[in-house]
Amino acid sequence: MVKGALNLYLDRVRIKRLLTIGLFGALMTGVGDFLLGFGANEPMDGLAGMLMGNARNLSDGALIAGGWLGVIGILLEAFGFFGIYRLMADSAPKPARFYRFGILVYVWLAPIGCHMNVGVYNLAFKYLLKAGSPDAMAVANQMIVYFCLPIFFLLFIFWVPMLVIAFKTFGAGLTPYPRYAKWFNLVVGAIPAVLIGGVISAINPDSAWGGAISTLCLSTGNALTFSGLLATMPPEETFEAFRNKLARDSKQTH
Numbered sequence: 001m002v003k004g005a006l007n008l009y010l011d012r013v014r015i016k017r018l019l020t021i022g023l024f025g026a027l028m029t030g031v032g033d034f035l036l037g038f039g040a041n042e043p044m045d046g047l048a049g050m051l052m053g054n055a056r057n058l059s060d061g062a063l064i065a066g067g068w069l070g071v072i073g074i075l076l077e078a079f080g081f082f083g084i085y086r087l088m089a090d091s092a093p094k095p096a097r098f099y100r101f102g103i104l105v106y107v108w109l110a111p112i113g114c115h116m117n118v119g120v121y122n123l124a125f126k127y128l129l130k131a132g133s134p135d136a137m138a139v140a141n142q143m144i145v146y147f148c149l150p151i152f153f154l155l156f157i158f159w160v161p162m163l164v165i166a167f168k169t170f171g172a173g174l175t176p177y178p179r180y181a182k183w184f185n186l187v188v189g190a191i192p193a194v195l196i197g198g199v200i201s202a203i204n205p206d207s208a209w210g211g212a213i214s215t216l217c218l219s220t221g222n223a224l225t226f227s228g229l230l231a232t233m234p235p236e237e238t239f240e241a242f243r244n245k246l247a248r249d250s251k252q253t254h
Contacts, residue, residue: 008089008090009085009086009087009089009090010086010087010090010176010239010242010243010246011086012176012233012236012239014083014086015083015086015087015233016083016230016233017083018079018080018082018083018086019080019083019084019226019229019230019233020080020226020230021076021079021080022076022077022078022079022080022081022083022222022225022226023080023223023226023227023230024076025072025073025074025075025076025077025078025079025080025222026073026077026080026219026222026223026225026226027073027219027223028069028070028072028073028076029069029070029073029074029077029115029218029219029222030073030216030219030220030223031066031069031073032065032066032067032068032069032070032073032115033066033070033212033215033216033218033219034066034212034213034215034216035058035062035063035065035066035069036058036062036063036066036067036070036118036119036122036215037054037211037212037213037214037215037216038054038058038062038208038209038211038212039054039055039056039057039058039062039208039211039212040054040057040206040207040208041053041054041057041201041205041206041207041208041210041211042054042056042057042206043205043206044137045137046137046140046141047141047144047145048125048137048140048141048143048144049137051144052121052122052125052140054208054211055122055123055125055126055129056126056129056130057208058122058126060123063119063122063123063126064119064123066118066119067115067116067118067119067120068116068119070111070115070116070118070119071111071112071115071116072111073219074106074107074110074111074115075107075111077106077222078103078106078107080222080225080226081099081102081103081106081162082100082103083229084099084166084225084229085099085100085103087169087175087176087177088165088166088169088174088175090246091169091174091175091242091246092169092172092174095165095168095169096165096169098161098162098165099161099162099165099166101158102158102159102161102162102165103162105154105155105158105159106155106158106159106162109151109154109155110155113151113155114148114151114152114155117147117148117151118148121140121143121144121148124139124140124143125140125143128140163185163186163187166182166185167182167185168182169182170182170184175242176234176238176239176241176242177229177232177233177234178232178234181228181229181232183228184224184225184227184228184229184232185221185224185225186218186221186222186224186225187221188221188224189220189221189222189223189224189225190217190218190220190221192220193213193214193216193217193220194214194217196213197209197210197211197212197213197214197215197216197217198210198214200213201214
């Protein structure tokens with residue numbers, strides 16, 4: 001085994017452990033997503049009505065549990081993303097640094113700013129509707145426009161480049177993985193949930209299942225990423241050969 005800095009990140013055992021934690025977090029977040037989405041949809045006008053039309057049919061317990069499962073699950077997902085960072089840190093240091101910064105933004109914004117907010121807004125909207133408040137829709141729209149959407153926008157500014165960096169890094173053979181590992185990404189993993197949920201909702205627009213399955217799309221995307229990388233993780237010999245190649249290339253450049 002090559003001694004030196006190149007061993008700092010390409011540690012197969014540690015990367016496997018990080019990806020496993022990330023997969024567990026994605027599954028936990030998925031349960032939270034499902035709880036937040038599993039309620040019969042009631043058609044209503046306005047942005048809040050479109051996004052939270054099932055709020056009245058969600059129990060307080062589902063909203064609270066869904067919010068907290070997402071908070072904890074997303075924090076655990078970050079470990080999986082850090083495992084991906086370790087795969088590229090030595091071979092593609094500049095993109096890897098931006099990827100690492102994206103992880104920090106993800107941890108900063110996604111758990112409370114995004115996932116917990118969904119539970120809070122649905123809970124508030126639910127009781128505004130139950131109270132018969134004439135301002136329920138206006139207040140809910142303001143919460144979404146001025147608090148929820150800006151945070152989602154900031155998150156995706158950094159999250160999308162993370163997806164692109166990982167796709168290009170795996171595709172360029174800059175990790176010990178085969179190049180096809182680039183397809184283990186959020187976009188590919190989200191497609192089945194979106195399609196299945198969309199078909200169910202098209203058949204029965206009021207179905208609780210359609211919305212709940214569609215809500216799972218980001219979690220299924222992350223679950224595919226981590227599970228795919230775990231299932232196809234090369235043996236230690238491949239990691240060793242990749243480390244040796246990086247060491248040789250490093251000596252030639254110096």
